[in-house]
Amino acid sequence: MVNFRLFILLLSLCFITVPLQAQEKQELFSQAQATFNQGVSQQDAQKRRTMLKAAGQFLSLVQDQGIDNGYLYYNIGNAYYEAGEKGQAILYYRKAERLIPGYNDLQYNLTRVREDLHLPQTGQTWWSSLVKGMFFWHFMLDYSTRSIAFMLTFTLFWLLLIVSIFYRNIFLIVGQSLTLLAVLSLGTSYFWSGYQLHRVQSGVITTQEAQSYKGPGFSYEEFFEQPLPGGTEFRLLDQQGSWWKVKLKSGEELWLQEQSSSVI
Numbered sequence: 001m002v003n004f005r006l007f008i009l010l011l012s013l014c015f016i017t018v019p020l021q022a023q024e025k026q027e028l029f030s031q032a033q034a035t036f037n038q039g040v041s042q043q044d045a046q047k048r049r050t051m052l053k054a055a056g057q058f059l060s061l062v063q064d065q066g067i068d069n070g071y072l073y074y075n076i077g078n079a080y081y082e083a084g085e086k087g088q089a090i091l092y093y094r095k096a097e098r099l100i101p102g103y104n105d106l107q108y109n110l111t112r113v114r115e116d117l118h119l120p121q122t123g124q125t126w127w128s129s130l131v132k133g134m135f136f137w138h139f140m141l142d143y144s145t146r147s148i149a150f151m152l153t154f155t156l157f158w159l160l161l162i163v164s165i166f167y168r169n170i171f172l173i174v175g176q177s178l179t180l181l182a183v184l185s186l187g188t189s190y191f192w193s194g195y196q197l198h199r200v201q202s203g204v205i206t207t208q209e210a211q212s213y214k215g216p217g218f219s220y221e222e223f224f225e226q227p228l229p230g231g232t233e234f235r236l237l238d239q240q241g242s243w244w245k246v247k248l249k250s251g252e253e254l255w256l257q258e259q260s261s262s263v264i
Contacts, residue, residue: 025065029072032057036079051083070099070142074106086113087206087230094204094233094264098196102139117231138189146193150186157183201236203246203263205229210260216243223254236263 032054039050058076061067077092093110100106141149157179164172209227213220234246234256242258 025061025067028057028061032061033075036075036082039079039082048083051079052085055079055083055085055088068099070096070103070106073099074103074109077106077109081109081113085206086117087204087208087232089113090117090231090233091204091206091262091264094202098193098264099143102136102141113231117229119229119231119233135185135189138192143190143193146186146190150183150190153179153182153186201263203234203236203244203261205232205234205256205261207260210256212254212256214254216240216245216255220255223252228256234261 035050035057036054039047039054042050055076058072058079061072062076073092073096077089077096080086080092081089090110090113093106093113096103096106097110138146157176160172160176160179164176205228208230210230210232211227212223214223215221232248234248236244237247237253238245239258244256244258244261245253246256246261247253
């Protein structure tokens, strides 16, 4: 799992304002990565214990230090997958997907774990392929990079606009047109990702299985005879006490116990 993406992650840790110094954050990450690498060569129960330890070490950077990084979530997903916790793996792969949607290794691993659990997959249509081709920067750049690019082009556009008040020439007009196009493109990508991150509440069943009901309580009839498997993805619609009303990808709306699932 060690590749140039780790360098990007380590570099990003250096510039995030958190209580720990950059060197200490790098050491924590390196310890977690070393634990993961140790677990790769192990088997069965020993491998599971080591991978769960690695996941916990990676998670400490998120929970204790407030680091929100797609590659870090990806590593957490990998550790949970190797530990056999496939519902947790999907949860963290999906967290990573919101920040680094175009990372090929992430998409491959997410597809693989869904196949392992025999979960429904969304097929690649001509329309989705066209969208990915037209808006390639949305899938190629991570969320933080797109946000910085948007702010820079937005600032540049207004600088050119101010300059054009005093100086009028063809180069300024072309520059304004190009920067306006970049602002609209990057802005759409940035705000769409922001909406997905902060407004759309999706979730995953993280226990081995979860029974579903037609209402918020055990007194209601079961929705399905068989429990839903861990890793089942849904959109959160409502909450009553410790019960969640969710909508599955297949369209059914049902209720789950909160403790069986986690929000992405």
